[in-house]
Amino acid sequence: MLHVEKLTASIGDTPILKGLDLAVGAGEVHAIMGPNGSGKSTFAHALAGRDGYEIGGTVTLDGADLLEMEPEARAAAGVFMGFQYPVEIPGVNNMYFLRTAVNSVRRTLGEDEIGARDFLKVAEQAMELVEMKKDFLYRSVNAGFSGGEKKRNEILQMAVMQPRLAVLDETDSGLDIDALRVVAKGVNSLRGPERSMIVITHYQRLLDYIKPDFVHVLVEGKIVESGDHTLALHLEENGYAGFVNHDLDDAPLSGASA
Amino acid sequence: MSETMRGIEELTEASYEFGFSTDLDTDVAPPGLNEDTVRLISAKKDEPEWLLEWRLKAFAAWQEMEEPDWAKLNIAPIDYQAISYWAAPKQKPVLESMDDVDPDIREMFDKLGIPLHEQKMLSNVAVDAIVDSVSVTTTFKETLLEAGVIFCSFSEAVQDYPELIKEHLGSVVPVRDNFFAALNSAVFSDGSFCYIPKGVRCPMELSTYFRINSMNTGQFERTLIVAEDDSHVSYLEGCTAPQRDENQLHAAVVELVAKDRAEIKYSTVQNWYPGDENGIGGIYNFVTKRGRAHTDAKISWTQVETGSAITWKYPSVILQGDRSIGEFYSVALTSKHQQADTGTKMIHIGADTTSTVISKGISAAKGQNTYRGLVKMMRSAENARNYTQCDSLLLGKTSGAHTVPYIEVKNPTAQVEHEASTSTVGEDQLYYCRQRGMNEEDAMAMIVNGFCREVFNELPMEFAVEAQRLLSVSLEGSVG
Numbered sequence: 001m002l003h004v005e006k007l008t009a010s011i012g013d014t015p016i017l018k019g020l021d022l023a024v025g026a027g028e029v030h031a032i033m034g035p036n037g038s039g040k041s042t043f044a045h046a047l048a049g050r051d052g053y054e055i056g057g058t059v060t061l062d063g064a065d066l067l068e069m070e071p072e073a074r075a076a077a078g079v080f081m082g083f084q085y086p087v088e089i090p091g092v093n094n095m096y097f098l099r100t101a102v103n104s105v106r107r108t109l110g111e112d113e114i115g116a117r118d119f120l121k122v123a124e125q126a127m128e129l130v131e132m133k134k135d136f137l138y139r140s141v142n143a144g145f146s147g148g149e150k151k152r153n154e155i156l157q158m159a160v161m162q163p164r165l166a167v168l169d170e171t172d173s174g175l176d177i178d179a180l181r182v183v184a185k186g187v188n189s190l191r192g193p194e195r196s197m198i199v200i201t202h203y204q205r206l207l208d209y210i211k212p213d214f215v216h217v218l219v220e221g222k223i224v225e226s227g228d229h230t231l232a233l234h235l236e237e238n239g240y241a242g243f244v245n246h247d248l249d250d251a252p253l254s255g256a257s258a
Numbered sequence: 259m260s261e262t263m264r265g266i267e268e269l270t271e272a273s274y275e276f277g278f279s280t281d282l283d284t285d286v287a288p289p290g291l292n293e294d295t296v297r298l299i300s301a302k303k304d305e306p307e308w309l310l311e312w313r314l315k316a317f318a319a320w321q322e323m324e325e326p327d328w329a330k331l332n333i334a335p336i337d338y339q340a341i342s343y344w345a346a347p348k349q350k351p352v353l354e355s356m357d358d359v360d361p362d363i364r365e366m367f368d369k370l371g372i373p374l375h376e377q378k379m380l381s382n383v384a385v386d387a388i389v390d391s392v393s394v395t396t397t398f399k400e401t402l403l404e405a406g407v408i409f410c411s412f413s414e415a416v417q418d419y420p421e422l423i424k425e426h427l428g429s430v431v432p433v434r435d436n437f438f439a440a441l442n443s444a445v446f447s448d449g450s451f452c453y454i455p456k457g458v459r460c461p462m463e464l465s466t467y468f469r470i471n472s473m474n475t476g477q478f479e480r481t482l483i484v485a486e487d488d489s490h491v492s493y494l495e496g497c498t499a500p501q502r503d504e505n506q507l508h509a510a511v512v513e514l515v516a517k518d519r520a521e522i523k524y525s526t527v528q529n530w531y532p533g534d535e536n537g538i539g540g541i542y543n544f545v546t547k548r549g550r551a552h553t554d555a556k557i558s559w560t561q562v563e564t565g566s567a568i569t570w571k572y573p574s575v576i577l578q579g580d581r582s583i584g585e586f587y588s589v590a591l592t593s594k595h596q597q598a599d600t601g602t603k604m605i606h607i608g609a610d611t612t613s614t615v616i617s618k619g620i621s622a623a624k625g626q627n628t629y630r631g632l633v634k635m636m637r638s639a640e641n642a643r644n645y646t647q648c649d650s651l652l653l654g655k656t657s658g659a660h661t662v663p664y665i666e667v668k669n670p671t672a673q674v675e676h677e678a679s680t681s682t683v684g685e686d687q688l689y690y691c692r693q694r695g696m697n698e699e700d701a702m703a704m705i706v707n708g709f710c711r712e713v714f715n716e717l718p719m720e721f722a723v724e725a726q727r728l729l730s731v732s733l734e735g736s737v738g
Contacts, residue, residue, distance in 0.1 A: 048693050049692075049693075050689055051685070051689070070692070070697075071689060071692040071693050072692045072693075072695050072696060072697050072698075074693075075692070075693055075694060075695035076695055079693075080693075081693050083690065083693075086690070087684070087686045087687050087689075087690035088687075089687055089690070089691075089704070089705055089708055090708055090709065090711075091707070091708030091709055091710070091711030091712070092704055092705065092707070092708035092711075096704075097691075097694075097704070100696060100700070100704060101691075101694035101695050101696060102695075104694070104695040104696045104697070104700065105695035108695065140708065140711075141708075157694065161694070161695075
């Protein structure tokens with residue numbers, strides 16, 4: 001499914017990813033953990049196609065070269081990113097945004113667009129999944145949402161977009177335990193044999209709810225250790241110290257999490 | 259053609275001889291503006307003596323006035339003597355089919371989703387559909403007549419309802435008000451008159467009527483709306499369809515009179531030709547719009563301005579009666595080399611009067627957008643309130659946004675609030691939308707439309723939808 005080889009990313013002269021290798025099979029859930037500034041968010045943005053990075057290496061999804069594609073083409077190819085900081089778009093209602101997103105992808109794929117009424121059904125189902133009230137659909141995208149609402153909105157979007165590959169960037173950050181449970185429930189129900197997920201997180205806590213098939217430790221722009229979910233427990237106890245070879249002060253603090 | 263070479267007097271004579279309406283297509287006065295031009299226009303329209311006097315007074319005033327230069331506009335000199343002031347009701351050539359219509363305009367029609375029969379009417383294509391719509395128009399006329407609503411061209415009104423015109427013409431915008439208003443008063447060609455009797459709620463949006471009656475009112479348009487006590491009317495001027503016009507200078511005047519407890523909602527969608535990418539051509543739109551609100555009356559202006567090379571326009575409300583309400587909702591978009599200096603004046607005279615101003619300015623490409631607004635609380639305006647919100651959105655590095663609020667408060671109990679913001683469409687917002695599969699232009703259009711939401715919400719439904727599309731179309735090519 002997803003093959004990442006020798007992926008590098010830098011901002012200006014500052015390298016952030018330094019040759020990252022990762023293979024994600026269909027239906028698998030991979031967790032990526034690592035200390036601040038290790039390049040976790042940069043990895044997510046490199047997959048999604050954010051401007052501003054110098055990118056090297058190769059990334060293919062189902063054999064297609066992702067790095068050649070604009071962000072919207074990647075979305076059409078099935079890449080979905082759950083943002084750590086979902087963006088506010090005042091005046092644009094959530095429902096309209098979602099339907100435009102779905103129909104943009106459908107158009108790109110040469111499929112018929114979905115009408116407002118049919119879409120409402122799809123959206124309502126997805127809303128139940130993340131335990132949202134209906135008025136949520138008619139509020140402006142993320143504007144004035146609480147942290148928990150924003151993250152739930154990301155999962156709602158994922159449920160509606162039905163992506164091939166979901167990259168969830170620190171979806172657990174800023175969530176209280178109830179919101180965490182709702183988000184995790186949503187993610188779990190979207191697991192399936194045709195859908196792969198990369199769950200990026202700082203803490204083991206999320207992985208109590210979303211049990212990954214594989215856990216990778218990202219340090220200074222490289223994956224330094226991979227294992228099953230027990231690796232996360234090990235990290236929880238021992239921290240990242242064992243994986244960090246030299247001083248973390250060298251790691252870029254700005255930009256990496258942007 | 260040879261007629262244009264003749265003297266004015268001869269022309270005037272000719273019109274008497276051959277009749278007014280049949281001679282339209284050859285009815286062009288030579289360029290130039292003097293007292294005789296004013297007399298000619300008045301004579302052509304068979305106007306009563308008092309109206310001629312009124313025009314002449316305006317002309318005399320105009321001659322002493324100077325073109326205003328306080329706006330943040332770069333205006334190439336206008337030669338008022340090079341304009342023909344009697345060329346207005348020009349007959350458009352009738353086309354065989356939509357294929358004969360300018361492909362650019364056709365493309366825009368499609369993008370705006372304007373129904374085919376309306377496209378044909380707007381482009382003056384001869385087809386059966388026009389026959390249908392003529393009957394529709396008649397139905398509308400009958401409906402209005404039953405309700406006692408008068409809605410007709412200004413020229414007709416002068417003939418049929420001289421007393422109403424005499425009473426109200428110039429009562430809100432006096433002839434000496436400003437340079438362009440004085441010019442309009444002297445030479446206005448035609449326009450609309452609307453009268454809503456006491457207690458009548460106009461049975462339809464006058465927009466509906468307007469859509470069907472594709473107007474060709476010329477460059478010096480005059481509109482007067484009088485709403486008697488307890489009446490209500492919603493009026494939409496213009497339409498989203500692209501409008502080209504050979505006349506570069508447009509100086510219109512709109513006067514609204516809302517008597518006690520009456521409500522007038524006036525919406526404008528202005529999509530005149532903005533000129534090309536190099537700033538060549540385009541309409542100069544210098545408009546004076548003002549309403550007078552009596553006790554407990556409400557006047558609401560909503561405007562979506564995306565066209566014209568230059569827009570100079572300040573729809574205003576004189577809040578004369580106690581508890582009267584004034585509103586101004588505006589979206590002004592400038593792209594290419596367009597310039598807009600627009601805003602409102604809220605003049606609070608009565609006690610407990612309230613006004614709301616929501617202005618959204620969008621500047622793209624080399625567009626320059628200025629909000630200029632006056633809120634004036636007179637000594638008598640006890641407990642008056644104003645809320646002003648002025649948001650500017652900048653797209654690209656070469657566009658400009660400016661905000662020039664004037665606030666004058668002479669009553670200590672009055673409250674004035676002013677909020678202003680300037681933002682750009684964030685890279686983050688675009689990236690977020692693109693990650694969800696939208697291309698950059700669609701994303702931009704969505705974000706900009708969201709920015710304008712509060713104003714679009716004030717438009718009649720069908721126009722809100724078209725206004726959104728219009729904004730998207732106007733923004734095309736301005737991304738990046």
